[in-house]
Amino acid sequence: MSRPSPHNTEDRAAGLSEQQETLRLRAEQSLQALAPETASDDMAPDSQRLLHELQVHQIELEMQNEELLASRAEAEELLASYQELYDFAPVAYFTLDPAGKILQANLTAARLLGLERICLIQRRLGAFVAQQDLPILNALLQRVFDGQPRSHCECRLADPDQLPWQTLHVEATLRPDGNCCHVVATDITPLKTQQRQLEQMALYDPVTKLPNRVLLADRLQQAMTQCQRGGRSLAVAYLDLDGFKAVNDRHGHILGDQLLLALAQRMQATLRKGDTLARIGGDEFVAVLVDLGQAQDCTPLLQRLLQAAAAPTVISDCTLQVSASIGVTLYPQDAADADQLLRHADQAMYQAKQAGRNRYHLFDLHHHDALRSQSARIAEICSGLRRGEFELHYQPKVNLRTGAVVGAEALIRWRHPERGLLPPASFLHLLENHSNSEEICDWVLGTALEQMNAWQDAGHEIPVSVNISAFQLQQDSFVPKLTQRLAAAANGSQHLLEIEVLETSALENMAKVATMMRDCHALGVRFALDDFGTGYSSLTYLRHLPADLLKIDRSFVAGMLDDADDRAIVESVISLARAFQREVIAEGVETPAHGALLLEMGCEMAQGYAIARPMPGADMPAWITQWRSSWATRQQAWPARC
Ligand code: C2E
Numbered sequence: 001m002s003r004p005s006p007h008n009t010e011d012r013a014a015g016l017s018e019q020q021e022t023l024r025l026r027a028e029q030s031l032q033a034l035a036p037e038t039a040s041d042d043m044a045p046d047s048q049r050l051l052h053e054l055q056v057h058q059i060e061l062e063m064q065n066e067e068l069l070a071s072r073a074e075a076e077e078l079l080a081s082y083q084e085l086y087d088f089a090p091v092a093y094f095t096l097d098p099a100g101k102i103l104q105a106n107l108t109a110a111r112l113l114g115l116e117r118i119c120l121i122q123r124r125l126g127a128f129v130a131q132q133d134l135p136i137l138n139a140l141l142q143r144v145f146d147g148q149p150r151s152h153c154e155c156r157l158a159d160p161d162q163l164p165w166q167t168l169h170v171e172a173t174l175r176p177d178g179n180c181c182h183v184v185a186t187d188i189t190p191l192k193t194q195q196r197q198l199e200q201m202a203l204y205d206p207v208t209k210l211p212n213r214v215l216l217a218d219r220l221q222q223a224m225t226q227c228q229r230g231g232r233s234l235a236v237a238y239l240d241l242d243g244f245k246a247v248n249d250r251h252g253h254i255l256g257d258q259l260l261l262a263l264a265q266r267m268q269a270t271l272r273k274g275d276t277l278a279r280i281g282g283d284e285f286v287a288v289l290v291d292l293g294q295a296q297d298c299t300p301l302l303q304r305l306l307q308a309a310a311a312p313t314v315i316s317d318c319t320l321q322v323s324a325s326i327g328v329t330l331y332p333q334d335a336a337d338a339d340q341l342l343r344h345a346d347q348a349m350y351q352a353k354q355a356g357r358n359r360y361h362l363f364d365l366h367h368h369d370a371l372r373s374q375s376a377r378i379a380e381i382c383s384g385l386r387r388g389e390f391e392l393h394y395q396p397k398v399n400l401r402t403g404a405v406v407g408a409e410a411l412i413r414w415r416h417p418e419r420g421l422l423p424p425a426s427f428l429h430l431l432e433n434h435s436n437s438e439e440i441c442d443w444v445l446g447t448a449l450e451q452m453n454a455w456q457d458a459g460h461e462i463p464v465s466v467n468i469s470a471f472q473l474q475q476d477s478f479v480p481k482l483t484q485r486l487a488a489a490a491n492g493s494q495h496l497l498e499i500e501v502l503e504t505s506a507l508e509n510m511a512k513v514a515t516m517m518r519d520c521h522a523l524g525v526r527f528a529l530d531d532f533g534t535g536y537s538s539l540t541y542l543r544h545l546p547a548d549l550l551k552i553d554r555s556f557v558a559g560m561l562d563d564a565d566d567r568a569i570v571e572s573v574i575s576l577a578r579a580f581q582r583e584v585i586a587e588g589v590e591t592p593a594h595g596a597l598l599l600e601m602g603c604e605m606a607q608g609y610a611i612a613r614p615m616p617g618a619d620m621p622a623w624i625t626q627w628r629s630s631w632a633t634r635q636q637a638w639p640a641r642c
Pocket residue numbers: 395410411412423424425428444466467468469500502530531554587588589590607608609610614
């Protein structure tokens with residue numbers, strides 16, 4: 001027999017009448033089979049019919065009863081299996097009243113909350129949720145009982161250590177009568193664990209489990225904001241291990257990693273709550289030390305970090321020991337952004353290394369500011385050069401005995417748009433040993449050669465000496481550039497070019513410089529050793545460097561009239577030049593008396609204010625004409641005639 005369909009009442013009614021009809025037919029058949037025994041011929045026909053109907057009805061009832069018993073058993077069986085499904089579903093089911101009290105719960109829910117099902121009834125679901133997440137759950141129930149048919153949230157259980165599930169996805173559905181809601185809680189702990197693992201990978205260093213560079217940037221930014229709000233300071237300590245590479249090379253990476261982990265844990269233990277220790281690369285760590293009242297407050301923390309890094313560590317029977325060099329900068333004293341703070345601390349760390357390792361070094365803000373303004377000024381010089389604000393002035397060199405103009409020294413000037421004409425002393429020192437000095441050096445060479453060409457075109461062959469720093473001379477690019485410049489000039493001015501080598505005390509690689517000077521000689525260029533006598537190694541230079549000319553420093557020339565020592569030095573330079581067969585010239589000849597004494601001592605060539613001040617190249621031809629005409633009118637040597 002088919003079971004009535006539970007879904008549709010019409011179908012069910014139709015099914016019943018059909019069933020009754022079938023029962024009736026079966027009852028009739030049963031009665032006919034019994035007829036001979038139950039009906040007797042002497043009964044009145046009406047009574048016979050009534051009896052027949054009664055019997056049919058009775059049989060019908062019996063059959064119906066049987067049928068009902070069968071359907072009931074089936075319904076009970078169905079209910080039991082639904083109950084089983086409800087109880088053992090992989091999700092927890094609750095029915096809650098508007099106050100959040102549990103009216104019903106399945107066995108999974110009881111297991112989830114660690115109680116017998118009966119003990120859950122009439123307790124608030126919120127009692128089992130983590131304190132911090134309670135507002136989230138309450139808000140969800142509020143939404144649903146306010147009429148939103150379905151809503152969901154995530155919350156954690158109150159005691160994750162004790163209970164099997166930790167994070168739940170809670171979905172609440174309002175029942176049609178609005179008096180209670182169904183809640184389905186699904187365990188999303190594995191999902192959350194996976195999410196945490198991904199986060200861990202993105203934000204933490206896998207070896208030490210410390211924050212990595214990404215998380216450090218975030219923490220540092222937050223700490224800086226808090227600093228500003230609270231009027232406190234923080235220290236960024238950049239820590240590099242000393243001697244870690246040797247451990248890695250000797251014992252291998254596995255042991256190296258174990259050492260890093262041990263050090264990280266030890267260093268971390270020295271910090272306070274709120275401080276951050278991050279690993280940002282190989283053996284480099286950064287500590288952010290927050291909430292400092294004054295700069296000195298970080299000193300004990302840094303000492304503890306140093307001690308933690310330097311303590312011996314025993315791993316697999318090996319005793320390993322390294323130390324740390326720490327560079328520190330303080331915020332907001334160092335009013336930089338997060339990236340700059342790290343860079344400054346890194347710079348200071350290098351100084352700690354240079355100072356002997358296993359120590360910390362504070363970033364020197366004032367020195368840094370000075371450097372910063374220096375680089376700004378260097379940039380200003382370079383742009384001035386590109387804007388054509390530089391000039392070469394020329395100071396004549398003469399033979400005091402014959403009156404011949406033997407050459408001119410090219411001296412750089414900066415025609416500053418605001419500050420006027422600046423002497424080299426006001427800007428050249430900034431470029432000392434700086435790569436930008438190459439640009440200036442190249443410009444000086446090019447301009448001096450152009451000037452010589454111009455003078456040649458005007459009928460004056462004037463040798464020009466240019467000042468080249470020892471730093472420039474030691475650059476590999478110097479000779480090729482000079483070769484190029486001379487080739488471009490290509491009018492035979494090579495032999496008219498002379499180089500005055502400055503800062504001879506900075507000539508570290510004498511052999512190299514000597515080779516370069518020979519290369520330049522091969523190009524036809526002459527050399528003078530400038531400021532001769534001021535360096536400690538003048539004699540050494542004289543012996544090793546193929547210089548053609550010695551230029552007596554103007555300080556000795558200036559003093560020689562009154563100071564016996566200066567005079568002795570001038571005399572000895574002149575005799576040295578003679579002994580080594582070099583030419584000699586005196587600079588800084590300020591009076592005719594200086595000239596006269598020089599001539600007396602045997603130095604004929606001179607340069608100085610008494611003869612002429614440095615002048616623009618265009619003024620030189622007129623000056624030469626005037627010099628020659630005044631010389632011709634008098635027949636004696638120049639100093640004697642003044
Ligand atoms: P220096 O090579 O010793 O140049 C001579 C300096 O003495 C020049 O100063 C010149 O003006 C000055 N001077 C000349 N005669 C007298 C005098 O009778 N009395 C006094 N008191 N001073 C006199 P300037 O032009 O200011 O140059 C200073 C220094 O700057 C030069 O000293 C040189 O070392 C450097 N310099 C100048 N031009 C250049 C250049 O183009 N390149 C490089 N690398 N250095 C340069």
